[in-house]
Amino acid sequence: MGKTFVKVTAEHDEGGRVRPLAVTWTDGRRYEVDRVTDVRQAPSLKGGGLGVRYTCRIRGKEVYLFCDEGKWFVER
Amino acid sequence: MARTILHVDLNNFYASVECLYRPELRELPVAVTGDAAARHGIILAKNNLAKGCGVKTGEAIWQARQKCPGLVCLPADFRRYLRFSRLARAVYEDYTDQVEAFGIDEAWLDVTGSARLFGDGTAIADAIRRRLREEVGITASVGVSFNKVFAKLGSDMRKPDATTVITADNFRELVWPLPAGELLYVGRSTRSKLANRAVYTIGDLAGREVKALRLLLGVWGETLWHFANGLDDSPVRRSGEEGFIRSVGNSTTTPRDLLSEEDVKLIVFVLAESVAARLRRHGLKCRTVAVSVRDAELFSFERQGKLAAPSCVSADIAARAMELFREHYGWDKPIRSVGVRGAELVTAGSLTQLDMFAADAAGREALERTVDDLRRRFGPYSVRRCALLQDRALTGFNPKDDHVIHPISFFR
Numbered sequence: 001m002g003k004t005f006v007k008v009t010a011e012h013d014e015g016g017r018v019r020p021l022a023v024t025w026t027d028g029r030r031y032e033v034d035r036v037t038d039v040r041q042a043p044s045l046k047g048g049g050l051g052v053r054y055t056c057r058i059r060g061k062e063v064y065l066f067c068d069e070g071k072w073f074v075e076r
Numbered sequence: 077m078a079r080t081i082l083h084v085d086l087n088n089f090y091a092s093v094e095c096l097y098r099p100e101l102r103e104l105p106v107a108v109t110g111d112a113a114a115r116h117g118i119i120l121a122k123n124n125l126a127k128g129c130g131v132k133t134g135e136a137i138w139q140a141r142q143k144c145p146g147l148v149c150l151p152a153d154f155r156r157y158l159r160f161s162r163l164a165r166a167v168y169e170d171y172t173d174q175v176e177a178f179g180i181d182e183a184w185l186d187v188t189g190s191a192r193l194f195g196d197g198t199a200i201a202d203a204i205r206r207r208l209r210e211e212v213g214i215t216a217s218v219g220v221s222f223n224k225v226f227a228k229l230g231s232d233m234r235k236p237d238a239t240t241v242i243t244a245d246n247f248r249e250l251v252w253p254l255p256a257g258e259l260l261y262v263g264r265s266t267r268s269k270l271a272n273r274a275v276y277t278i279g280d281l282a283g284r285e286v287k288a289l290r291l292l293l294g295v296w297g298e299t300l301w302h303f304a305n306g307l308d309d310s311p312v313r314r315s316g317e318e319g320f321i322r323s324v325g326n327s328t329t330t331p332r333d334l335l336s337e338e339d340v341k342l343i344v345f346v347l348a349e350s351v352a353a354r355l356r357r358h359g360l361k362c363r364t365v366a367v368s369v370r371d372a373e374l375f376s377f378e379r380q381g382k383l384a385a386p387s388c389v390s391a392d393i394a395a396r397a398m399e400l401f402r403e404h405y406g407w408d409k410p411i412r413s414v415g416v417r418g419a420e421l422v423t424a425g426s427l428t429q430l431d432m433f434a435a436d437a438a439g440r441e442a443l444e445r446t447v448d449d450l451r452r453r454f455g456p457y458s459v460r461r462c463a464l465l466q467d468r469a470l471t472g473f474n475p476k477d478d479h480v481i482h483p484i485s486f487f488r
Contacts, residue, residue, distance in 0.1 A: 001099055041163075043213025048099045050160075050213050 001076070003047030008065070008072040020054055020065055023074070031058050033065075044068075047075040078244065080197040081312060082185040083219040083227035084204060086164060087236035089181035090121035092214045093160050094150050105129055106148045109137050114331045115412075120152055124236070157181075163212050171200050176313040182231075184224050186312035201239040209237065223308040225260050226251060232258065247306050252279025259303055266293065266300075278304045321358060325366070326350045326475035327415025333372050334411040341398060342471050345461055347416040348394035350475040352387075353448055355418055356441075359425070361386035362418030365396040369405055370413040378415075379404045385431060386422050389440050393418060 007024040024030045038055035044066050051068030066073050086092065090108040095101055105126035110116030117137045129144035141147055161180045168175045171194055174186035187200050194200050201218040208216050215237035219230020222244055229251055230240035242250050257267045259278055269292060275281050281289075282304035289297030302308055326347045334340050344367070355362060366380035379400045383392060397416050405411075450459045456474045464471040 041211045043096055043211075045213070046099065048097045050096060050163075 001046055003044065003049065003066075003073040003075055005071060005073045006065075008067075018052075018067070020056065020072075023056075023058065023065065023072075033058055034060075037062075042066075044073075044075055047073060049073070077188070078222045079186060079188045080191060081221055081224055081227045082187055082197060082201055082204070083221075083224065083231040084164075084168065084183050084185065084201075085217045085219075085228075085231040085235075086160075086181040086208070087215045087217060088121055088123050088127075089160075089214070090152060090157055091123040091126075093157055094153075095123060096213045097156075098150075101148055101150075104148050105131070105144050105146060106150065107131060107137075107140060108152050109149045110152060112137055115329055160212060160214065164208060164214070164216075167204060167207050167211065171204065174312045174314050178228075182228075184227060184312045198239055198241055205237060205239065221247075223306060224310055224312065225303045225308040226306060228260055229254070229258060244306065248279070251304075251306075252277060252282060254278050256281050259300065261296070261303075262300065266296070269293065321360065321421060323366075323417050323419035323421065324351050324354045324358075324360070324362070325415055325417030325419075326354075327368060327413060328473060328475060329370075329413040330411075331469055334414070337398075337402070339467070339470065340401060340411065340414060341394075342464055342467060343414045344397050344401070344416055345390070345394050345464060346471050346473065347414065347475055348397060349390040349461075351416055351418050352390035352393055352444060353451075353476055355388040355421070356424070356445060356448060359423060360421045361388045361424050362393070363420040363422060364418070365393050365400065366415075366417040366419055367397040367400045368415035368417070369401065369411055371409040372412050373409055374412070375409075376413070377404070378417075380417075380419065382420075385437070387437070388418075388424060389437065389444055391440065 004026060006026065008020050009022040010018050010020045012018050019036060020033050022030055022032050033056045035057040036054050037057060040053055041051070042053040043050045044064070047066070049066065049068045051066045054065040054067070056063045056065050064075050091106050094108055095106055105123065107122040107126050108120045110118050110120060119131060119133055119135055119137065119140050121133060122131045126144055126147060131140045131144050131147065137149060157180055165175060165177070165183065168183060168185050172185050172187045172190050176184045178184065187197060190200065194203065197220040201220050205216055205218060208214055217231045217235045217237065218239045219227040219233070219242065220239060221227040221230055221242040226242045226247060230242045233240045254277060256262050256270050256275055256278055259281070262270070270281065273292060275284060281300060284301065286298055286301050289301050293300065328343065328347065330343060334343065362383070363386045364380050364382050366378055368376060368378035370376035381396060381400050383396055387393065393416065447459050456476070
């Protein structure tokens, strides 16, 4: 239970939509986001907090990536 | 035509929001408290575990700790609560434009006109509860009824995360056995007056003669009788529709007791500036100023007096408030809390009797409007009265924006 704040590279389009492209972990390892399958506002019950939740496929695994008022985190 | 009114009550609102952000605290008794160092150290909200220990909203932190030794006390973060309140409201507004907030965590919704789009009241209530849970992460109790008063009673009946329906057919069984104190606007003193006449439940109240209640409680008696019989027909205001404002006031409990007139003056200036700024924002002026004082032993009173001319200038309001204060306070005890209020409001554009010999009011008003502008652009502390800098610990608060939580009356 918990969350880790991460650095995110994202694309902001003309319509204001945001698509995360890559996540940089705290130790510097970089993971490409292969696909975003779902975007919705949701609370993070495991990590704590509320924000826009991106359901991402990263290296074959499904990961929830949250943007809580501009700060990005993943659940652990 | 019968209306369909929902009353949504966000469960343990402050505590739920804090627990959402701190999952590790979910299994512990949690309370959100005011700032003890600034002497606002009371319980503002608690979660169900703390409630189970008997912790009550409004009691001092030390009292709560005695009942519940493991209590986790968290400082309040109003900015965050306002964000959640807005998010919840956004959900409501998907179903109707008639959303009337009642404080930060409650709202009435009139969904009479939405039934053909979204289903009946119960369906909408359940949808709102599900969306609040899934999208905002907090739970709500919803009361569904044909008037505002019963909808509110319904939302109090089952908690958390439940829908209660009170209809014209079943309200006698559901509502009437409840104690009279549960009814909106039956407080401690009304309850004891009613109890003296053997009115203990809402049903007792509904069964009385209106005339007898009127004798006992005045106009209130009649209103409460209507409430109890399900005859409340007050409308749910539309989004953005502001109620009629009767007075504008601010008060504060100061971080330390006030010991001299100088101290009081500083606080009165801060409060008067906030009152004046709010009057200006609404395009109003006040004809009467009221000052309220509470001493260190919690005895309090309010005195009011007229202004020479309607005003929305802080210097006028502060001066009158100080006059009233000097007239009525004997300094037997130090002061704990002070409030300033502007009443008998008139619109700022209305015609007023000019005074040949008075200082130029228009100039001073223009000056204060400029200060409003500067504060809006550069922050509330960008321009301040020099006097206020004498004691920053005492005057470092902003009554206008710090918290606007319960400014609301049912009968606006």
